[in-house]
Every structure is written in structure tokens, then in C-alpha cells.
Amino acid sequence: MEVTRKSKTIELMNYITVNPHADPHTREDTANFKEVLPEVCRAVQEADFISIDGEFTGVFVCHSMNFLLLQFGLCTFRYDQNQSTYVTKAFNFYIFPKPFSRTSPDIKFICQSSSIDFLVSQGFDFNKVFRSGIPYLTQEEESQLREQYEERRSQINGVGPSLYTLTSGTSGCNVPEDQREFIRSVEQKVEALLKNSDQTLDLEPCTGFQRKLIYQTLNSKYSSKGLHVETLETEKKERFIQISKVDEEERRRREQQKQQREQVCVQSCDLWMSDVMKSLHRLILLQEELNDAVGFSRVIRAISKSGKLVVGHNMLLDVMHTIHQFCGPLPEELDDFKEVAMSVFPRRSSATHHWLNCTNS
Numbered sequence: 382m383e384v385t386r387k388s389k390t391i392e393l394m395n396y397i398t399v400n401p402h403a404d405p406h407t408r409e410d411t412a413n414f415k416e417v418l419p420e421v422c423r424a425v426q427e428a429d430f431i432s433i434d435g436e437f438t439g440v441f442v443c444h445s446m447n448f449l450l451l452q453f454g455l456c457t458f459r460y461d462q463n464q465s466t467y468v469t470k471a472f473n474f475y476i477f478p479k480p481f482s483r484t485s486p487d488i489k490f491i492c493q494s495s496s497i498d499f500l501v502s503q504g505f506d507f508n509k510v511f512r513s514g515i516p517y518l519t520q521e522e523e524s525q526l527r528e529q530y531e532e533r534r535s536q537i538n539g540v541g542p543s544l545y546t547l548t549s550g551t552s553g554c555n556v557p558e559d560q561r562e563f564i565r566s567v568e569q570k571v572e573a574l575l576k577n578s579d580q581t582l583d584l585e586p587c588t589g590f591q592r593k594l595i596y597q598t599l600n601s602k603y604s605s606k607g608l609h610v611e612t613l614e615t616e617k618k619e620r621f622i623q624i625s626k627v628d629e630e631e632r633r634r635r636e637q638q639k640q641q642r643e644q645v646c647v648q649s650c651d652l653w654m655s656d657v658m659k660s661l662h663r664l665i666l667l668q669e670e671l672n673d674a675v676g677f678s679r680v681i682r683a684i685s686k687s688g689k690l691v692v693g694h695n696m697l698l699d700v701m702h703t704i705h706q707f708c709g710p711l712p713e714e715l716d717d718f719k720e721v722a723m724s725v726f727p728r729r730s731s732a733t734h735h736w737l738n739c740t741n742s
Contacts, residue, residue, distance in 0.1 A: 411513045414676065417472070421455070422683045424470040428457035430690035435699045436500060439493025446711060449490040450702040451476060451500075451510050453677065455684075474677055475506075477514025478706075481674040486522055516676040519709045523675055530671060556594055563591060564598050571599065571624060575606060580626050586619035595622055681707040681725070690728040700726060 425431065433455055439448035456471040478488040500507075518526070556564050567584060574582045584595070592612060599610060609625045681703060684691065693699055704725055705711050712718045 424457040432456045439496045447491045475514045517678045582624040584622045586621040678707045
């Protein structure tokens with residue numbers, strides 16, 4: 382229910398500003414954030430409007446973005462028609478940008494003594510902030526870390542034997558429809574290699590799955606052509622396949638090497654599978670850590686996505702810090718800031734603004 386009458390607005394504004402120190406039982410940190418996040422998202426979706434308030438390490442305007450938002454207060458309001466009253470749900474979040482890996486952002490911030498003194502006088506728990514504060518990432522920071530994660534996953538998908546001599550007796554392989562054009566281009570390059578005087582062919586870097594298809598296709602169609610296939614890495618750590626022509630003597634030598642490798646194949650495969658499983662386990666843990674690192678940003682995204690009216694008292698600093706810490710850098714131009722603020726909080730209002738409107742009316 383959206384409040385439209387000025388008298389009703391003034392009455393509500395006396396109550397909607399969140400007091401982050403009101404109830405210690407509503408304070409969320411890393412210990413219970415995962416558990417409470419679904420409840421927070423439901424409360425946001427069901428709300429008629431939302432109130433926010435923040436606590437900072439300083440408020441001096443000239444350096445305001447160098448201060449840190451340490452605690453975020455959120456209160457949702459839903460109008461109960463039967464009771465003719467508003468049902469509220471209040472949450473307070475301890476927030477701290479603890480790096481979850483060596484590649485994640487390492488935030489620097491400053492403090493203002495008067496602000497710290499005020500927080501201490503109100504019983505603010507700094508130990509809990511620094512020890513158990515909920516982390517967060519901007520969308521750009523999350524994208525960069527997920528790209529690194531995908532690179533590591535691709536490397537693991539591409540691990541395995543890097544040397545391969547084509548031998549007869551292997552059946553053909555089924556190539557997925559979306560990869561057929563890619564395999565046809567590889568076959569054309571191999572045909573050209575067999576007809577010209579070149580001794581080697583370097584294919585473009587590709588995925589582990591595509592390399593597997595290349596190995597199977599070449600072994601199926603060119604096993605009698607005296608070709609040797611090897612997986613190499615570029616300077617950028619991108620894996621590619623090199624195909625070489627080999628004569629009969631070289632073929633026999635490599636066949637002997639192949640037989641020697643087969644003698645220890647079982648042991649090597651066991652060790653390889655063990656390494657792969659360990660790597661996959663590390664990847665699973667890394668993905669969980671990355672999801673945890675996004676942390677409190679999920680709450681801001683839920684509020685933004687809901688499109689609900691967001692209200693507060695003197696909200697400018699709250700809005701600026703929320704955008705700066707959880708969304709991205711603040712624009713330098715006012716018009717650009719307004720556009721960004723509207724995209725994060727499509728509907729927002731400050732208590733001071735309502736009081737001024739009512740005084741002037």
C-alpha cells in the first residue's frame with residue numbers, strides 16, 4: 382500500500398527510520414546470513430515500502446566515500462487490512478569487506494574520530510564487525526572473479542594426457558551438431574597438411590571438450606596417415622593442439638614409448654583421477670566461497686529488483702554509500718548520479734524532504 386496523503390506520510394515518517402541499535406537479536410552477520418537471506422528477500426517482496434539506515438566510520442562530506450558503511454538497517458512495512466496497521470520486519474546487518482582470496486578486492490578506508498566515538502557510546506560491537514561482518518562485491522568485482530573461476534574450471538576440464546599417436550582400431554565418434562562445423566574445419570586443415578610440405582599444424586586454442594573431439598576424429602579417420610597429436614600451451618596458458626607428420630621409424634619409436642606408457646597407465650590414471658577429483662573439490666569450494674563473497678550485495682539487489690518505495694531520514698549518504706560499496710563507483714556528474722540512483726532505487730524518499738514539502742504547503 383503506497384501512502385499518498387501528506388498527513389499520513391508525516392505520521393509514518395516518525396516511525397519508519399530504523400534504529401540499528403534497537404534490538405540485538407535482529408543483527409545479522411556471517412554466522413546466520415545464509416539462513417536469514419531467504420526471509421529478508423521474502424519480506425522485501427511482500428512489503429508495501431522499505432526503510433533503510435546506515436552506520437559509517439565517518440560522515441565528513443569531503444571524504445565521504447573513503448569512509449565505510451559498517452552496519453545496514455532494513456525495515457519492511459506491510460499494511461494489514463484486517464488490523465488496519467503496518468506489520469514490520471526489522472533486520473540489521475554487520476558489514477565488512479573481508480577478502481575471500483588473494484585476488485579479491487582489498488578495501489582501504491578511513492575513520493572519523495567523532496563518528497567512532499558516537500558508535501562506541503551506542504554500544505556498537507566493532508569486534509563483531511571485523512570478525513564476522515558480512516562481505517560484499519560489486520557486480521564488476523563479481524564478474525572478474527567469476528571469469529577467473531571459469532578459467533580455472535576450463536583448465537581442469539582440459540587436463541589429461543598431452544601426447545597422442547594415432548593408432549588403428551578405434552571406432553568413429555559422435556560429434557554434437559553444434560560442433561560439426563568446427564570438426565569439419567579441422568579435417569580440412571589436416572587434409573591440407575597431408576598434401577603440402579609442412580611438417581606441423583598448430584590449431585587454434587579450444588576447449589577441453591573440443592580437443593577430445595579432435596583426438597577422436599583424427600584417430601578414427603587418419604590413424605594410418607602417420608600423424609602425431611600433442612596438446613601444448615601458449616604464453617597466455619591457452620591450450621591448443623599441434624599435429625605433426627612422422628615417418629615409419631619415428632612412428633615405431635613413438636609406438637614403443639606408447640607401450641612403455643601403457644605399462645604404468647593404470648597407476649598414472651589413478652593418480653590423474655585423484656588430482657582431478659581434488660581439483661574439482663577445490664573448484665566446488667571456490668564457487669561456494671565466491672557465492673559467499675557476494676554476500677550482502679544480494680540484499681541490495683533484492684531491494685532494487687523489487688522496485689519498492691525506499692524511505693529514510695537524510696538518505697543522501699545512505700544512498701551514496703550503498704551504490705558505492707555494493708553496486709559500483711559513483712559517477713562524477715550529477716545527472717549521471719541521478720540516473721544510477723534511479724536504477725538502484727527506482728522509488729525513494731527522504732523524511733526531511735516530506736517535512737519541507739509539508740512546511741511549504
